[in-house]
Amino acid sequence: MELHLWFQYLGPVTQALLGGVLTWGLTALGAAMAFLGANPSRKLMDLMLGFAGGVMIAASFWSLLAPAIEISGELGMVEWLPPAVGFILGAVFLRLLDLVLPHLHPALKGAKPEGIRAHLMKTTLLVLAITLHNIPEGLAFGVAFGAAGLSPSATLSGAVALTLGIGLQNLPEGLAVAFPLRKAGFSRGKAFFFGQLSAVVEPLFAMLGAAAVEFVRVGLPYALSFAAGAMIYVVVEEVIPESQSEDNGDLATMGLILGFTCMMILDVALG
Template identity: 70%
Template sequence: MSNLVDLSPPLQALLAGLFTWGVTAAGAALVFLRRNPSRLTLDVMLGFAGGVMLAASFWSLLAPAIELSEELGLPGWLPPAAGFSLGALALRGLDTLLPHLHPALKDGSPEGLPTHWKRTTLLVLAITLHNIPEGLAVGVAFGAVGSLASASLAGAVALALGIGLQNFPEGLAVSLPLRREGLSPGKSFLYGQLSAVVEPLFALLGALLVQLARPLLPYALAFAAGAMVFVVVEEVVPESQSAGNGDQATLGLVAGFVVMMVLDVALG
């Protein structure tokens, strides 16, 4: 931690984004196992990922956004409400425009603009799209250190750890469907981990933005929260509930929420 303290927030954010990318790669690497995890295990892991994202959205993002808004002399609810709404709408816009395919869709039809891209490409784009707010969340958390009284390096690290934990099942959730589509284990792993390449990029971007303009910080924190909640409700929860393991997946979500809450409160 002492070496990390000496680095600038954008560089800290970049390293944290590389870490979350690496955990995604670790999850995607499970495709090399001869015996893949059961669907029940995958659904519980996806539920866990959703719980982590929901808890992080409040404790790591919305709560600091409310506090900073009041410090800036603004109504405590205004920047968080605006940023949260914009984050959800931005993800909805990308969802509408970017061609992608959700594994949970029973009819297997792609979303976004019409395209002739392969199913494998559409599957990877679906997770890549949803990794953007995670990278952004990590970036603004590190960028907030020094700009917000309640923002600590330990809290930002806790968020990166939480995002990393939930990236593990996400990596597997990409590589396994690709393997079922007929790709080799090597290509399934390659595309699975590649879905998280946006995380270090958006982590760096988020940190740079809030470092350059402190008044944007409450909006940026809430924006990342809104985008993550959109992802959880629109993709993670439906996918975890689509195979008849709803109760187990829900308990996984509760466990993920508690783990992220404890990480953030204890370390932040």
């Protein structure tokens, strides 16, 4: 209880930073499995990818879009308009990053490098792909922390639930980078380093998201739905295709259902 009160009195940017450190730490924990010689099967990887997709879909609605709709009404706006505009802009923003940032999806069968053509190592392209995935996640819980306290529809507990949900699905992400690198002949130390490196952007974008909404209350529904649109873009463009690229579609789908359910329970129970 005392810890909760202490956390409550921190500023939103500091809360977002601590949340980002947590999600980065869980990514690093997943990558640390490289030291144990972890060799997950493709079935397990697809199950974890599906779980991550389910968490992100649930978080996009329960923690971001639903509050955005409620806050629009509180501010006297057309309830559906700011969330719709923000959602589309978030997806467009990720699409532009996808076109510009060189990257390679690690688990997609027959994947080719995307983005601006660059003579980069496969390792770098793989890390950039996971980094692209983590940008909207950092923005999402950063915006949630920034919104907490500015509106009855956005709570600190909800922001914490969102952070925990994202952190939970970051565990397999670290492994998703570290394992292919180990398989490619990298040392355990290098595989771990690149695995955790992909989540460094989360604390940075979390602080950016929190700072942005802290100053402009009228922009809250746009910011929340922007993060939701960015996350859904990642799920549809990357996570689901990767989880379905082998013959484990049913397993990946059940993982998605499980992830959605876990995130929904977290958000309702804590938010």
